[in-house]
Amino acid sequence: MSTQKMTENQEEIGVSSFGTRLQRYRKALNLSGEELADKIQTNFKSSTLSRSIIANIENGRRKVTKLDEIVQLAKGLSISPLALICDLEQPLLPSDNPVFRGMTNYSVSRLFLVKDLEFPTAKPLDNLIGIYSVFNRYLTYRLSLLRAMREFDDFVSGKIEEESYSHDEERSLFGALAYNNTCETYLAEVKDLYDQLEKVNVIIPGEERERFHRVELRIKNIRKTAKDKKLITPELQEQYNQWERDFGSRYEESLDDEDTF
Numbered sequence: 001m002s003t004q005k006m007t008e009n010q011e012e013i014g015v016s017s018f019g020t021r022l023q024r025y026r027k028a029l030n031l032s033g034e035e036l037a038d039k040i041q042t043n044f045k046s047s048t049l050s051r052s053i054i055a056n057i058e059n060g061r062r063k064v065t066k067l068d069e070i071v072q073l074a075k076g077l078s079i080s081p082l083a084l085i086c087d088l089e090q091p092l093l094p095s096d097n098p099v100f101r102g103m104t105n106y107s108v109s110r111l112f113l114v115k116d117l118e119f120p121t122a123k124p125l126d127n128l129i130g131i132y133s134v135f136n137r138y139l140t141y142r143l144s145l146l147r148a149m150r151e152f153d154d155f156v157s158g159k160i161e162e163e164s165y166s167h168d169e170e171r172s173l174f175g176a177l178a179y180n181n182t183c184e185t186y187l188a189e190v191k192d193l194y195d196q197l198e199k200v201n202v203i204i205p206g207e208e209r210e211r212f213h214r215v216e217l218r219i220k221n222i223r224k225t226a227k228d229k230k231l232i233t234p235e236l237q238e239q240y241n242q243w244e245r246d247f248g249s250r251y252e253e254s255l256d257d258e259d260t261f
Contacts, residue, residue, distance in 0.1 A: 015096050016087045023058040025077045025084075033058075040076040047072050082112050131200055138193040142212075145186035149219055152179035156226045174240050176231035181240070183219045 016024070026036055033051040040047050049072055056062035057073075064070060064084075074081040082088065086095050091106035100108045154160045156176055171178040190212065194204060226232045 015093050017096050018064055019058040019060050021084050025079055036076050040072050043075050044072050134196050141186055141189045148182045148186055152183050153222050155179050156222055176226040177236050177240055180223055
């Protein structure tokens, strides 16, 4: 079957092309071809993807075969390159790319997501997928830690008004101590995830370690200020410990009630 005939048959059943997918996501972002070209130029100074070239790609007059162009277009649209390589919105339809002839878009996506494939390293694939799972959790907790640190700092410095946290029983009762404990929880989580990554030989750059160390020191200094202001005291810590025990008991009782129901 000729390439032209195959393309016509694909169009009849709704198979999209690289160009139509590019146009789909560009329009979804309300970007003109020129605006997309400008975004690409901002991120990739040496890019040759102009407004006219983008128009030719969308109209099918120009093919995209270079990985760097696929990456540049995807970055400009803030999407995964995979969304341009195959139609992720139509997993059951065949791929339009002759390289993946006979494969559905779903099968193509599985190739790039490396699930269920042999991986040519000493590291089992399950470990590889596990690494990214742990790393995603690490990024989530790191962001939560930074947010908690800022809130702790704002509370101790008086930037947070009482009514802004009155809906939170723990913070309403214990103020700075509650903010401190949140920071401590996230610090422990991040440290644990560091350890998990290192156990599978993931390299933690020195810059990343230094950033984490600065956060630790910052939280320590905020805690010291809170203690100097008598916002955190041994008596308050004891009250908090008792509150936490009572809270745990209430939670267990609620679970028992659910089982009974």
